[in-house]
Amino acid sequence: xxxxxPAAWEEALAAKAAHPxxxxxxxxxxxxxxxNFDHRRPAHLLDxxxxxxxxxxxxxxxxxxxxxxVPYARILDxxxxxxxxxxxxxxxxxxxxxxxxxxVGGNLGAASPAGDSHPPLLAAGAVVxxxxxxxxxxxxxxxxxxxxxxxxxxxxxxxxxxxVRKATGPQQFSKVGTRNAxxxxxCALGIALHPDSRTVRTGIGSAAPTPVRARAxxxxxxxxxxxxxxxxxxxxxxxxxxxxxxxLCSGACNPIDDVRGSARYRRHAVGVMARRTLxxxxxxxxxxxxxxxxx
Amino acid sequence: MRxxxxxxxxxxxxxxxxxxxxxxxxxxERLGLAGSKNACEQxxxxxxxxxxxxxxxxxxxxxxxxxxxxxxxxxxxxxxxxTGELSVVQQAFVDSGAVQCGFCTPxxxxxxxDLLRQRPDPSDADIREALSGNLCRCTGYEKILDxxxxxxxxxxxxx
Numbered sequence: 001x002x003x004x005x006p007a008a009w010e011e012a013l014a015a016k017a018a019h020p021x022x023x024x025x026x027x028x029x030x031x032x033x034x035x036n037f038d039h040r041r042p043a044h045l046l047d048x049x050x051x052x053x054x055x056x057x058x059x060x061x062x063x064x065x066x067x068x069x070v071p072y073a074r075i076l077d078x079x080x081x082x083x084x085x086x087x088x089x090x091x092x093x094x095x096x097x098x099x100x101x102x103x104v105g106g107n108l109g110a111a112s113p114a115g116d117s118h119p120p121l122l123a124a125g126a127v128v129x130x131x132x133x134x135x136x137x138x139x140x141x142x143x144x145x146x147x148x149x150x151x152x153x154x155x156x157x158x159x160x161x162x163x164v165r166k167a168t169g170p171q172q173f174s175k176v177g178t179r180n181a182x183x184x185x186x187c188a189l190g191i192a193l194h195p196d197s198r199t200v201r202t203g204i205g206s207a208a209p210t211p212v213r214a215r216a217x218x219x220x221x222x223x224x225x226x227x228x229x230x231x232x233x234x235x236x237x238x239x240x241x242x243x244x245x246x247x248l249c250s251g252a253c254n255p256i257d258d259v260r261g262s263a264r265y266r267r268h269a270v271g272v273m274a275r276r277t278l279x280x281x282x283x284x285x286x287x288x289x290x291x292x293x294x295x
Numbered sequence: 296m297r298x299x300x301x302x303x304x305x306x307x308x309x310x311x312x313x314x315x316x317x318x319x320x321x322x323x324e325r326l327g328l329a330g331s332k333n334a335c336e337q338x339x340x341x342x343x344x345x346x347x348x349x350x351x352x353x354x355x356x357x358x359x360x361x362x363x364x365x366x367x368x369x370x371x372x373x374x375x376x377x378t379g380e381l382s383v384v385q386q387a388f389v390d391s392g393a394v395q396c397g398f399c400t401p402x403x404x405x406x407x408x409d410l411l412r413q414r415p416d417p418s419d420a421d422i423r424e425a426l427s428g429n430l431c432r433c434t435g436y437e438k439i440l441d442x443x444x445x446x447x448x449x450x451x452x453x454x
Binding site for chain 1 (some may be wrong): 296313314315317335336338339341344348350352353355356357358360361365406424425427428429
């Protein structure tokens, strides 16, 4: 095994081009587990921790451009206001030790359907910056996930950053697991209201081969909010419409039975999370921030 | 490969390190610092918690080469090196009966020490959150929470 330690981004891209099977490592919270358990013996490890810009974020018009290796702990501390959904999800990742190392770039690279970043990225709207010596590709996050632990990266590409749309309305995240810490999601759901475009977006994790949006549910809810003038009036959403939204979210799932939960349970839980999180975001939209809740 | 980094204020060098090796393995097997414990090797248990450039991490998830040139603080660095006097957190664990089999203790000490550096007067929720990545199968955690509260109180008195 070779340990490649580029000091600059261009060097990292050159190394990835020269060794397309090199495994990028930043926080190591996925990669080191695979190496420790002998599940993976890459010929090259490509250490990205020396590359400063991967650990920085900045504002770019309507987006936050989040460096691929910014750890979850800093998302929690620094980006709660522009990226509330992602910050809520970041808070549920592992433990403090894991949040000090793990990053959204790593979550995207691993592309596990259970990754906690995926639902809020789908709900907020995000674009992955994939870069190689050939240039930069901007990949909408919903096109980035191509299968279980598979993504749209070419062998010579690395994730430079993810551009996440700044919140223009309330966002929520909910996750089912056996305790508050150190939990791989049984299933998870993110929701974002976008009053500026009068749209609603969702992201569902761990309930299909890839993270998915519940597009039918989003369209249904947007049309209810529109037709009944609820964006303006701020009146409550009819219980029948909330129920329909929850059913459509369940319907977007294509889950499996596994050690963490059954397909039937996941479908049910996604519906429950959809109903609850919609209630929370609508309350925030119409009445301002309520009390802090446990998602 | 050779890895050179600082451990508890001293420069340390390890030779013939395998490229896939963890920082934890280097600390325990190459540098003889067996305080950090090896259990789950997947970041679940927190027994190997150390500070890397001042930030608590699981040493089992840090590739050895990633520690090159960095500063690592392990549980061995908590007590006073000259006198051997225990740190406030260590003494509070002893006094509170927060140690049973002791395997999780080094990781908990590093995590608790870091918490009190960040928040000298933590709430119970802060303590639970800070220690949520450290598993203990003996104590039921109550005595550990007592110990952290005691350490916080003693730190407050000292100030």
